[in-house]
Amino acid sequence: MFQLHCLFSKCFKKKMQIVSFFRCLDLESYLTSSFMLFFAVRLLKRTKSNTIVLSGLSGSGKTVLFYQLRDGSSHQGTVTSMEPNEGTFLLHSESAKKGKIKPVHVVDVPGHSRLRPKLDEFLPQAAGIVFVVDALEFLPNLSAVTEYLYDILTKASVVKRKLPVLICCNKTDKVTAHTKEFIRKQLEKEIEKLRVSRSGVSDADIANDYTLGIPGEVFSFSQCINKVTIGEASGLTGEISQVIFHGMVRKANVDMSPFSLILFYFSSLAVLVDGKSLSYDWTVSFSHRAPLALTKQVIVINDQFPGPLLNATTNDVLNINVHNNLTEPFLMTWNGLQMRRNSWQDGVQETNCPILPGRNWTYSFQVKDQIGSFFYFPSLLLHKAAGGYGPIRVNNREVIPIPFPQPHGDIDVLIGDWYSADHRDLRALLDNGTGLQNPSGILINGRGPNETVFEFQPGATYRLRISNVGLKTSLNFRIQDHLMLLVETEGSYTAQQTYSNLDIHVGQSSSVLVTAKNQTSGKSFYMVASSRLTDAELFGVGVIRYPNSDDFPSGPLPPGPQLHDYFYSIEQARSIRWNLSAGAARPNPQGSYHYGSINVSHTIVLRNGETDINRHLYTVNGVSFVSQGTPLKMADYFELETSKTGIFPDTPIDNGISTLNTSVINANYREFYHLVFENPTPSLQTWHLDGYNFFVVGMEFGTSSWEEGMKATYNLNDAVSRSTVQVYPFGWTAVMVMLDNQGLWNLRSQDVERWYLGQELYLRVRGIGEEDPSTIPVRDEFPIPENAILCGEISGL
CATH class of the missing domain: 2.60.40.420 (Cupredoxins -  blue copper proteins)
Structure with a gap:
């Protein structure tokens, strides 16, 4: 049995060694080892190559991809390669480095027409081919791309070994880039033309080993003997390092062929998921409250008004189980969150059936590629007039710097008009043809005058995330003796300008930085949200306190612009500009x-x-x-x-x-x-x-x-x-x-x-x-939940 053990341990090294050991065995070992020999030979035959070949035209992005796969950075991949780039390495992934993934041999073959013959040197050892296409400059290069791809697909070293080919549509994150479906259709059309034209040429003039497609049928990639896959990449210029590719590898038990790893890698490029999964359980119910002296039924969430903060980070997945304990159907919408590819979760009457009384439903969506300040609110039956709203923050990923010093703290400020009448009575007025009159007042964070208090520390800078959650009234926001630096509006960083007051219209959200005064005693200050461009001026009032300051401010409220000064308002609106140099959810400006x-x-x-x-x-x-x-x-x-x-x-x-x-x-x-x-x-x-x-x-x-x-x-x-x-x-x-x-x-x-x-x-x-609907790929839109x-x-x- 010792001889058998020797055979078993060495049979994986060399077939000739197996044969020599085989001749030395006695009959008992002979019979047993016969099976072992058969197993070893089969295993050797099944051993997969670990070489992935990157091909494509010069300038398509192969070299960028090579360095991203190796280093997680494209810093060395900005020039045209004249010699193949080779490397054996673990794909750039922290999880893969710690796990059981074996190194992959990646070869970047130059795309210049005179250098393409070098491709033939690597195909015999290849496990698969990644053919990179520039989706941004696809049409000008269509003919050259098609001819090169045709040559690859008809090579004997590809067809006989049935090498899988991944056509990688690069740069699809760019607005003017073509989609993978468009590229696939155009390539199939051009290959069909090429196939027809070459069929009329004598065999002596054709350099290709094989022909493509099925005679009498229009060409499609599905007809290829080897598997041809079309994929998209949108992260080859820096964002690739943020991809949690290793999570996908772990789910596959890390026992994957090198080409499978590359396929997974490109799948993860398209998704770019590197967020957490957050779960919430919300109970929506009525509660008798009196924000402005008169008691009414207010919609609360987990007994809170305003509702709980949704505090997420770019690319987090939110799962919010909403229990409807109202007496009416209910939906929640997420003002400003884009629900990428997922309008099934938008929460308005033409995207979702309502959650019936006594029932629950779980919203599940990703805050993909977003940062900023937003809010949620009920979308049906004038429920917003009863409350049910709350703040949303989407924070930057740690790897994406914010364009200002990190604030001492974030403060959500929800301002809005308020009607003391029950929402059902207001709905009845509208149903009967009577419009809403002036609101009863203005709330700040769901409270009346002087009831909302914010504590400031001397010299600290705070980020105030302000949203107008009201029904119909534009508001002007200001803080007594404090200036505001506007930095963000609804997910976009703005050119940083200082304002003494800011118009915030219904449904709008903005972030401002406010630096506290260097005081440890003395006066407190008014925070004011006043109605704008209305018949009568209404005021919502909060309080800014410092350590050991007076409980309440004294004196008049700080003045705002003239009530009906539209020119002031429009000039202020025009002054708000995009910050061109800052990155938001992504690192690029x-x-x-x-x-x-x-x-x-x-x-x-x-x-x-x-x-x-x-x-x-x-x-x-x-x-x-x-x-x-x-x-x-x-x-x-x-x-x-x-x-x-x-x-x-x-x-x-x-x-x-x-x-x-x-x-x-x-x-x-x-x-x-x-x-x-x-x-x-x-x-x-x-x-x-x-x-x-x-x-x-x-x-x-x-x-x-x-x-x-x-x-x-x-x-x-x-x-x-x-x-x-x-x-x-x-x-x-x-x-x-x-x-x-x-x-x-x-x-x-x-x-x-x-x-x-x-x-x-x-x-x-x-x-x-x-x-x-059955033809819509998940890449473009999620299926029905x-x-x-x-x-x-x-x-x-």
């Missing part, structure tokens, strides 16, 4: 995105109005929104007739006729839209788009009709990026938005009275040819 140089795909002019159709309603382009009973998102998925909505007008209709309809704009994925909001009324309007931030390129006051010539006034360089924007009386506001988030997205008035009475519509954003609530026409499914 915000200004590296040149929105002003992108060609506009479509212009839509949206004019708010009002009408009387059985009752007083509000319209967009003469259409007042009406729901069909089954959420549009569900109707689309189940392909119901109710999903076939009418055509929404792209421009205002001036025939004086208003209609009721389920207003939907059908838009193509990755198109660049120019939206103009016109306001021909004497009151300020505020508009919000779920799923996106847009660039506020222009606004005007006093000329309600927008014209093409007004584009000359646009800010195409550093316009602020946000999700909620104001439109001044008899004015217009223009925004630009890249529709890079597939799904169904609500575009609404943030004035809840107008929203409740029909001033909203939806953008249905999907890829060309993806009308059938397994726990989705069904209602309306689909309630019995």
Whole structure:
């Protein structure tokens, strides 16, 4: 048995050694070792190569990828390679370094046409090929890319060994990059042309070993003998180091072929998940409270008003189990969170069926590629008038520096108008055609005058995250004898400017830095949120205290701008600009995105109005929104007739006729839209788009009709990026938005009275040819959640 042990230990080294040991064995060992020999030979035959070959045209990004795989950095990969780059290393992953992953031999073959023959030197040892395509400059290089790929796919060393090929579409994080589906279709078309043209050439003139495809059929990659996979990469210029690739490896028990590792690596590039999973359990109920002296039923979450803070970091996954203990159906929406590829979680009436009384439902979404200050609130049945709102923070990852010194602390400041009447009574007024009158007052963090107190430490700097969570009133925010440095609006860092007061309109959020005074005794100070551009001025008042200071400030409130000074407000709004040098959720500067140089795909002019159709309603382009009973998102998925909505007008209709309809704009994925909001009324309007931030390129006051010539006034360089924007009386506001988030997205008035009475519509954003929900790849949009609530026409499914 000792001889058998020797054989077993050495048979993996060399076949000839196995044979020599085999001849020395006695009969008993002979029979047993026969099986061992057979096993060893089979095992040797199955041993996989650990070489991955990177190929592609010069400039496609192969060398960048090589150094990212090896070092997690592309610092050495910025020049064209003239010789192959080789290395045997663990893929750059902390988990892999500590685990059982074996090193991978990676070869970067130069892409210059004269140097491509070097590829043949490495193919006999290759486990797989990664063919890198520049998705940004794809069309100009289409012919050259196709010919090189065709040559690889028809090589005997590839076909006979059935080498898997991964076509890696690089730089797909860029706005103008082509999608992998587009690239796949174009490559298949060009290969078909190449195949046909080469079929007419004599065999002597063809250098390829094999032909592609099936005779008589149009070529597709599925016809290849070897497996051809199309993938996308969006992290080859620095963000790759943040990918938690090692988590995926661990889940695969780390027993993976080298090519499988590369496939996993590219999968993780597309996801870029490096966040935590956070779980919350919320009970939504009524509680009798009196924020402004009069008691009413207030919506509380876990007995809190405002509700609990959602404190997350970029790319965290939030799981929020909402228990509805109200007597009415309930939904929660997440104002400003983009729900990337996941409008199933948006929490508005046309994306979700409501959570019925006594039931619960878990929202599950990722705060992907976002930072900033936001808030959540109830979206149905005027519930927002009863509270139910709360703050959201999305913090930077530690590896992404913030563009200012780390504050001493973060403070959430929720300001908003408040009606002492019950939300059901307010709803009845609207249903009967009576509008909402002036609010009862202004709350700061759910409390009345002087009831909200903030403690400041001398000399410390605080980040105040301010959101207007009210129903319809614009507010001016200020702190007595303290200046505010504006640093962020709704997920975008702003050029840092100092303000003594700041207009914050309904649905808007901003972050300011406030530096405390160097005092340890003396006076305290007023924090004020006053109504803006309204008939009567209302005040919400909080208190800033220092150690040993007076309990309450003395003297008059600090003055703000004149109540109806629209010019002051619009000039302040125009002064808020994008910080071009700061990185936000990603390390690259915000200004590296040149929105002003992108060609506009479509212009839509949206004019708010009002009408009387059985009752007083509000319209967009003469259409007042009406729901069909089954959420549009569900109707689309189940392909119901109710999903076939009418055509929404792209421009205002001036025939004086208003209609009721389920207003939907059908838009193509990755198109660049120019939206103009016109306001021909004497009151300020505020508009919000779920799923996106847009660039506020222009606004005007006093000329309600927008014209093409007004584009000359646009800010195409550093316009602020946000999700909620104001439109001044008899004015217009223009925004630009890249529709890079597939799904169904609500575009609404943030004035809840107008929203409740029909001033909203939806953008249905999907890829060309993806009308059938079953054809939408997960890369573009998540499938329907397994726990989705069904209602309306689909309630019995």
